[in-house]
Amino acid sequence: MRLTSLMFASMVAGVLSVSTAWAADDTAIRSVRFDGGDGSYKRAIQNGVTFVIAADPPSTFLDNKTNSYDGVDVRIFREIAQRLGISKVTWNIMPFDAMIPTLLSGRADVIVDNLHETETRLHVVAFTSPAYWYGSGIAVQRGNPSKIHSWADFAGHTIGTLRGSINHQLLSQRKDLKELKLYTSNEAEFADLIAGRLDVAMEDDIKISAFLKQHPTAAIQMVTDYRPLPQEYGYARYALRKGDVDLNNAVSRALDEIRADGTLSAIIAQFGYSERNLWYFPVKN
Structure with missing residues (x-):
């Protein structure tokens, strides 16, 4: 009985310690590893990432008043970078049709301006899990x-x-x-x-x-x-190089979590979307 009581007390203490750790920072993704083998997430942590966007409001744009990048997708990825512990982030803006060539050339790591997933694009890039629905x-x-x-x-x-x-x-x-x-x-x-x-x-x-x-x-x-x-119509997604599987898994996991905890809903609402845009909805012709 004494041994059982000690084991139970130890389990309770463990649960409490984990709960306390999460309470200290309940937005970070903890105890999850993204090291499938290609090293892309590890490099992002160590060396930082380059996010590429277009002048594509309200998704992504340069705010002339603040001289900083903004938009629904920019705010989503600021949240993602924070949750994944990626502290060094560089933003580049360019024409919409230049983003994929820039990604493939290695001059960027993630296309943050959302893209429709199409058969043509699937031949050259990999997509994240979905963010929101639009048309x-x-x-x-x-x-x-x-x-x-x-x-x-x-x-x-x-x-x-x-x-x-x-x-x-x-x-x-x-x-x-x-x-x-x-x-x-x-x-x-x-x-x-x-x-x-x-x-x-x-x-x-x-x-x-x-x-x-x-x-x-x-x-x-x-x-x-x-x-x-x-x-x-389709889900907004983001694009990475096909070989960057670890980083894609990390970004997709973060997207799933901010969809689940209400953070994504709060971000898209700032730009005129509603919770209806979180999920597929039919369009009758």
Whole structure:
């Protein structure tokens, strides 16, 4: 009985000590190792990481007021780096379609600007576990003079979108457009729409909403009854080199934990998303 009591007391003390350790810092990922063999997570801890983003608000952008990087994905990865104990972080910003070549060349370690997972991209990069769910929307000139409401209505019109995006991939397959214009920033795209050089700007719905919120007098509007194709919707994910399995496992684990504990919900809410965006939801056409 005495031995049993001592063992029980020892177990209780152990549990209490673990609970106390977690209470001291309940955001860090403890007692988990990411050393599958390639060493990428260990290198990230020792040498730091380079995160690459595009000028892609509200996901990723340079805030001119503070001269610092911001956006929903930037804030997500600041949290991830903290939880993983990665203290040295370098940020680089570049055109959207330059991010994957930069990653593959070794000049960056993680593409933080979220990407749709596609068969083409899966041939060259590896994706993390999902972060949040989002999809495409379309913007037109105020009053919708061309009466564009659907994917079919694009025929014969000039359409704009971000170079290298999923929308670029989908629109490039169409042969019935008057013209497809590609942009390296949403600001330039929306400026052309306002100026009448585009009939439609096709972007993530949250980007259009954010632009309209910041520029309420802009002579454009979102087409609220547009129903995106299934291919236009997907989970936001992030990309790493295929060989960096340990680092991918670490980032994905951190993403799963911030989804579970409510941190991700709080971050995306700051940019107009809701908890609905945490999970797949069907779009009826």
